[in-house]
Amino acid sequence: MHFDLSLAIASLPALFHGLMMTICLSIFVLLLGIVFSVPMALARMSKRRSLAWPALVFVIFFRGTPVLVLLYILYFGIAQFAWVRESFFWPLFADPFGCAVIGLALNHVAYMTDVVRGSLLSVPRGIAEASLALGIPERKVFLWVRLPLALRYGIRAYQNEVVGFIKGTAIVSVVTINDLTAVANGIFQETYDPLTPMITAAVMYWIVVNLVRLGFAGLDRWLNRHHAPEPASRTRTRKAAVA
Amino acid sequence: MRDISTPQTIDVSLRDVVKHYGPFQALKGVSLEVAKGETIVICGPSGSGKSTLIRCINQLETHDSGDIVVRGITVDGTPANTRDVRIEVGMVFQQFNLFPHITVLQNCTLALRLLNKGTKRLNEEKAMYYLERVRIAEQAHKYPAQLSGGQQQRVAIARALCMEPPVMLFDEPTSALDPEMINEVLQVMEDLARGGMTMICVTHEMGFARRVADRCVFMADGEIHEIAPAEAFFDAPESPRLRGFLDRILPSTAHS
Numbered sequence A: 001m002h003f004d005l006s007l008a009i010a011s012l013p014a015l016f017h018g019l020m021m022t023i024c025l026s027i028f029v030l031l032l033g034i035v036f037s038v039p040m041a042l043a044r045m046s047k048r049r050s051l052a053w054p055a056l057v058f059v060i061f062f063r064g065t066p067v068l069v070l071l072y073i074l075y076f077g078i079a080q081f082a083w084v085r086e087s088f089f090w091p092l093f094a095d096p097f098g099c100a101v102i103g104l105a106l107n108h109v110a111y112m113t114d115v116v117r118g119s120l121l122s123v124p125r126g127i128a129e130a131s132l133a134l135g136i137p138e139r140k141v142f143l144w145v146r147l148p149l150a151l152r153y154g155i156r157a158y159q160n161e162v163v164g165f166i167k168g169t170a171i172v173s174v175v176t177i178n179d180l181t182a183v184a185n186g187i188f189q190e191t192y193d194p195l196t197p198m199i200t201a202a203v204m205y206w207i208v209v210n211l212v213r214l215g216f217a218g219l220d221r222w223l224n225r226h227h228a229p230e231p232a233s234r235t236r237t238r239k240a241a242v243a
Numbered sequence B: 001m002r003d004i005s006t007p008q009t010i011d012v013s014l015r016d017v018v019k020h021y022g023p024f025q026a027l028k029g030v031s032l033e034v035a036k037g038e039t040i041v042i043c044g045p046s047g048s049g050k051s052t053l054i055r056c057i058n059q060l061e062t063h064d065s066g067d068i069v070v071r072g073i074t075v076d077g078t079p080a081n082t083r084d085v086r087i088e089v090g091m092v093f094q095q096f097n098l099f100p101h102i103t104v105l106q107n108c109t110l111a112l113r114l115l116n117k118g119t120k121r122l123n124e125e126k127a128m129y130y131l132e133r134v135r136i137a138e139q140a141h142k143y144p145a146q147l148s149g150g151q152q153q154r155v156a157i158a159r160a161l162c163m164e165p166p167v168m169l170f171d172e173p174t175s176a177l178d179p180e181m182i183n184e185v186l187q188v189m190e191d192l193a194r195g196g197m198t199m200i201c202v203t204h205e206m207g208f209a210r211r212v213a214d215r216c217v218f219m220a221d222g223e224i225h226e227i228a229p230a231e232a233f234f235d236a237p238e239s240p241r242l243r244g245f246l247d248r249i250l251p252s253t254a255h256s
């Protein structure tokens, strides 16, 4: 058994197709994560029990349920209920892509709620108080002071969640989605060569994950530019001018 | 002590202000009137309620009972009322609390921008004017982390001044500073006081209090024990607790 380069090259178009599915799915769910995790975190931190409790139950439940089980329930289980089949949402649950997005999103949002909450809590209270003391209304303090600072504190935790999440999407093949892993597995079934397609797929995952890391590193540097020391060039030119 | 019939404007008035944290009573009925242009220094032992008192004035803490009137506005705790009061009152904190992610200049203009005041250019001009007044205009494009503590605190003062509040609160503005930076901040505060700002300063800088304060207030256990003009406050304290307090923080003059 060896790595079959010509098979790898021949498989590239199909694998690339699978990769697109993986990326598409990831972008969808990551966007849902951004949209829903902030309100969820706010609900979780709310003083009102009627908001805090449901959010807490949501987080505990969906963090504690394996994504695989969630996907089985969504794709195979829910269809058993006639009222679901007759409902407005049925197209979503009948579609494997819809199920995969919902299943992954429930889990991802549950994790992200805690990431966002932790980041918001790490913003020093005094900075929010100083904003209030300036007369800025609470809502704008949240939007323009606490949220941007939380983003800076939380970006590393978010990167870890995103990278883990992308690799975790491999699970969606159980609901018949042809993502990168499913395509690689299909090639293995056809050619009886497990090594070549899987290694090629692994390399593709690796490239995507590291591009994401690079992107985050750049974003992190840009967001935290205020920690960078004074650019040396200015003082140097001044010294040069004096000399 | 003060003659009530004097035609002075009262900028801040507190009457029987009570504040609890849970069962603990942090303010036990505090009354104080601060005239327009007056500089008040509040001192007292740790935990005596100094911060609580000045934080009640701009409603960073809500009081339980008693009246607080700021420039004619009776504080009632509703959001609109609170906002009106905060426009009248600037505050400077022990920990500077600058926005770390934006430049010094943006620190000064953020509130103006978020409250839809002025144009970008007017706001920046105003910010530069106040940064100049605290003598730090040349650092306007740096981030807070690139400044020393004293410089950061002066930026915090300029940031508050940009809202042009007639009243300023200071909560131990020099306590977090290295000794060599304390004076640059006190100097800025002194300039403000001489310029006619109404100021309430919690501070243990007794030299500043003597030089600048019109009246000094001594607090202990959530109560005001003594209010007196600076001179009398230091040279002829009436209450034994104030005498003991001054003895401890002014060891050199203890037996004068």
Ligand SMILES: Nc1ncnc2c1ncn2[C@@H]1O[C@H](COP(=O)(O)OP(=O)(O)OP(=O)(O)O)[C@@H](O)[C@H]1O
Residues within 6 Å of the ligand: B021, B022, B024, B026, B044, B045, B046, B047, B048, B049, B050, B051, B052, B053
């Ligand atoms: N958020 C809070 N919750 C509970 N207790 C508090 C809170 N803030 C202050 N206290 C208590 O109220 C009392 C007065 O606090 P305050 O901060 O006003 O004192 P202070 O005179 O400013 O002291 P310091 O000189 O240490 O700053 C203290 O005993 C403190 O423990």
Ligand SMILES: [Mg+2]
Residues within 6 Å of the ligand: B050, B051, B052, B171, B172
């Ligand atoms: Mg205090």
